[in-house]
Structure formats: structure tokens, C-alpha cells
Amino acid sequence: MNQFAAPRKSLGQNFLQDPNIINKIVSSLGLKANDVALEIGPGRGALTELMLPLAKSLHLVEYDRDLVAYWQDRALSAESLSVHGVDILKFDLTDIVDAEQQKIKVIGNLPYNISSPVLFHLMKYADQIESQVVMLQKEVVQRMSASPGGKDYGRLSVMLQQRYAIEYLFTVPPGAFFPPPKVESAIARLTPLAEVLHPVDSHADFAQLVKQAFSQRRKTLRNTLKGMLSAEQIESVGVTPSVRAETLSVSEFAALANCYTAG
Missing domain, CATH: 3.40.50.150 (Vaccinia Virus protein VP39)
Known part of the structure; x- marks a missing residue:
């Protein structure tokens, strides 16, 4: 050496x-x-x-x-x-x-x-x-x-x-x-993964949403995602707006991101 x-x-x-x-x-x-x-x-x-x-x-x-x-x-x-x-x-x-x-x-x-x-x-x-x-x-x-x-x-x-x-x-x-x-x-x-189980329509949107969701861990999605998704949009993919980001599965994050991408 x-x-x-x-x-x-x-x-x-x-x-x-x-x-x-x-x-x-x-x-x-x-x-x-x-x-x-x-x-x-x-x-x-x-x-x-x-x-x-x-x-x-x-x-x-x-x-x-x-x-x-x-x-x-x-x-x-x-x-x-x-x-x-x-x-x-x-x-x-x-x-x-x-x-x-x-x-x-x-x-x-x-x-x-x-x-x-x-x-x-x-x-x-x-x-x-x-x-x-x-x-x-x-x-x-x-x-x-x-x-x-x-x-x-x-x-x-x-x-x-x-x-x-x-x-x-x-x-x-x-x-x-x-x-x-x-x-x-x-x-x-x-x-x-040979086949992505939870595909996203825009990887950039997915990355932005996940980062935003975890930006203030103690706050609920209703607050952390304000400006990206409304409470109604969050609910539309089967996610409760009053939960924190750490409780969501990858599948739920993908669904939220796709909802955001769709506008």
C-alpha cells in the first residue's frame, strides 16, 4: 500500500x-x-x-x-x-x-x-x-x-x-x-424492476410530489401538498388528506403523482 x-x-x-x-x-x-x-x-x-x-x-x-x-x-x-x-x-x-x-x-x-x-x-x-x-x-x-x-x-x-x-x-x-x-x-x-409495478406518467412530477410530501413530516398531506393537489384530488385516488406522508405506500404516491400530472 x-x-x-x-x-x-x-x-x-x-x-x-x-x-x-x-x-x-x-x-x-x-x-x-x-x-x-x-x-x-x-x-x-x-x-x-x-x-x-x-x-x-x-x-x-x-x-x-x-x-x-x-x-x-x-x-x-x-x-x-x-x-x-x-x-x-x-x-x-x-x-x-x-x-x-x-x-x-x-x-x-x-x-x-x-x-x-x-x-x-x-x-x-x-x-x-x-x-x-x-x-x-x-x-x-x-x-x-x-x-x-x-x-x-x-x-x-x-x-x-x-x-x-x-x-x-x-x-x-x-x-x-x-x-x-x-x-x-x-x-x-x-x-x-423488469416491470415497474407502480408506473408514473412523469418521473419529474413524481419526484417533486414525493419531495414536497416529506418536506414537513409532521404535517398532513392536505398541508404539505397544498398548491399541488387539493383535498378533493387527494381523495379521488383513495388517499385520506389527513394522513402523513410516511404512512403512504409507493403505489399511493404514484397515484397522487399521476393525478398531479393529469392536472
């Missing part, structure tokens, strides 16, 4: 070092010989080196310039490895899909300070992704997979569950990293 600079706190870098955890994460992606994989933030290569011999091709998206240089050098001796030195939030996954002519599998230890924006960015490409295995702060994975009615259920739960089947796979203790983070981490698998 002495060829690497110290982890950069500004980039939220915590590098995996536990071999058992590393093996479990890679196994969770289920790579096959004809697969194309994309790793977000390869860091020092704990997952990367394990995946290289398993997939047809492996693409890395890395923002740290020193690590980009390291992986570009490594790619000279690994024909199946491609390196993209770019911010994942600005990266167009379609470039890989078009070049490879197939869907991709995504894996990554997401920086905790931008984990939600990364998840929303990846969701734009759900039709082009076969599956995603991501490491996040444990409480974020709990929110992603939460059911209606609890404190963990919120905007992230609704937005992601409308498009993915989400599995909480396992917890990763701080000691599995260098340096150890102050929080527990967890691994989630997100599989894009």
Missing part, C-alpha cells in the same frame, strides 16, 4: 481492508465471464483486483487524480480494464452501455457525503443496469429498504422502491476499513 497517498478526508475516502468482507461484496454482484462491470470509486483496488479476472470488462470511475493515474498505469497490463477519471455525478453510463452493447453491473463503496445524489444519478440509467451492489452508511440502507409507517421511511425509500427491488444484504463494521469510519456501513443490492 505504500505506493498510495493517505486517504483524503475531503473525498470521504475509507478503504476496505477486510478480506472476508471484500469477498462477500464481490460475490454479491454475481459476476459471470460475459458480464460488463462498473466500479464507482475503486480506491486501492480491494474489490477491483478480485473482479478483474471474473468479468469480460471492468470500467472504473475515480475522481482522485492520484488514484486515476495509478489505475491508468494498471490498465496497461490489464486489457479488460478501462479507467474514467471523472466525478460519478457527471458521468454518463450510456457511454459504456453503447460501447459494450449490453447492460452493466454496478458496484461501489459510495462516499457517504454524496451517497443519495449518486443513487438518484444511477436511477436515470436503471434501464441499462442489470444490478447494483453498493456500500453505504447503515442508516441510509435502512432508509432505502424501509416499509411505510416507520421513521426510516421517507423520500429515499419511495423514490428507489418505485424503480428497484432493494435488499439489505449485510452490515460492515468500522474495523473493515482504513481509516475506520465513525459509523457502521451496510451492503445493499438494487435490482431494476
